[in-house]
Amino acid sequence: MNLEGVVAEPSDLPVVDHHCHLSPDGEGVAAAQRFRAAGGTHLFLATQQYGPKTPTRLEEYAAQFETTERIARAVEAETGLVVYLTVAPYPIDMIRAAETLGLQAAVGLQRSALELAGRWVEEGKAVALGEIGRPHFAVAPELAEASSEVLRSALEIARDVGCPAVVHCEELDAAGYRELAAFAARASFPLGKLVKHYAKTVLSPEELGGIVPSYLASRDAVAGSLRHPGPWFWETDFLDDPKRPGAVLDLATVARRAKALRASAPENLDLLRIPFEQAVEQVYGFLPTVRHGVPTR
Numbered sequence: 069m070n071l072e073g074v075v076a077e078p079s080d081l082p083v084v085d086h087h088c089h090l091s092p093d094g095e096g097v098a099a100a101q102r103f104r105a106a107g108g109t110h111l112f113l114a115t116q117q118y119g120p121k122t123p124t125r126l127e128e129y130a131a132q133f134e135t136t137e138r139i140a141r142a143v144e145a146e147t148g149l150v151v152y153l154t155v156a157p158y159p160i161d162m163i164r165a166a167e168t169l170g171l172q173a174a175v176g177l178q179r180s181a182l183e184l185a186g187r188w189v190e191e192g193k194a195v196a197l198g199e200i201g202r203p204h205f206a207v208a209p210e211l212a213e214a215s216s217e218v219l220r221s222a223l224e225i226a227r228d229v230g231c232p233a234v235v236h237c238e239e240l241d242a243a244g245y246r247e248l249a250a251f252a253a254r255a256s257f258p259l260g261k262l263v264k265h266y267a268k269t270v271l272s273p274e275e276l277g278g279i280v281p282s283y284l285a286s287r288d289a290v291a292g293s294l295r296h297p298g299p300w301f302w303e304t305d306f307l308d309d310p311k312r313p314g315a316v317l318d319l320a321t322v323a324r325r326a327k328a329l330r331a332s333a334p335e336n337l338d339l340l341r342i343p344f345e346q347a348v349e350q351v352y353g354f355l356p357t358v359r360h361g362v363p364t365r
């Protein structure tokens with residue numbers, strides 16, 4: 069057997085984007101193909117509002133989650149990737165829904181949609197509640213208070229279902245992580261299952277206070293995160309909005325970064341197991357696997 073020129077490409081390393089969106093009106097499967105071609109194997113796909121209208125009825129959230137599931141199954145069938153679903157009513161929706169429904173009804177709608185999301189996890193259709201959270205911008209005090217109430221309900225539902233919670237909020241520093249950790253502790257939510265998505269600043273485990281960051285896979289955050297033990301994730305938060313090209317990282321980014329790291333130093337392979345295996349196993353309780361180059365659940 070001639071092994072010359074054979075690159076040592078261990079095919080058992082999963083390559084995971086921990087947070088992205090795909091839209092039926094966007095690139096959809098084609099974007100996932102690009103991730104696969106760059107070496108990607110597993111996607112955590114978060115639901116989103118697909119039309120121009122913010123949901124004001126529970127049925128609209130049910131339809132939204134079903135659209136996300138349809139996209140996930142299409143991606144799996146056409147690309148061979150494994151796709152995990154994250155579902156919840158987008159927290160900012162409450163503000164827009166309050167304009168037509170009134171604040172109390174908007175809070176009620178968020179709660180019912182969160183309960184629906186919890187049932188999706190119980191039924192094995194989704195692996196986490198997300199995005200839950202609060203506005204990343206300043207809002208009127210009554211809206212901020214209502215957002216906190218809803219976030220607390222979301223954490224309680226995720227706690228009772230026993231799944232991770234993926235939080236959308238403003239960028240956090242060490243004090244911000246401490247505050248969020250204290251908030252979650254008051255809801256008796258286990259911190260090891262609390263993920264701050266779209267984290268830009270790399271912090272030490274002490275500064276993170278037990279919360280798991282999902283870092284936006286910029287060059288700096290990727291290099292910085294590798295200096296810390298896990299758990300932490302990498303994500304693109306790809307929005308799949310053709311009207312806003314370049315507004316976010318491309319879906320192939322995590323896979324390209326992983327490939328470059330492996331090419332530059334073979335010993336990086338072990339570090340890549342932090343976001344792609346160790347963090348997923350610690351937070352979600354399952355291991356994304358690859359057998360003979362084929363991603364499996």
Ligand SMILES: [Zn+2]
Pocket residue numbers: 087088089114199305
């Ligand atoms: Zn997102």
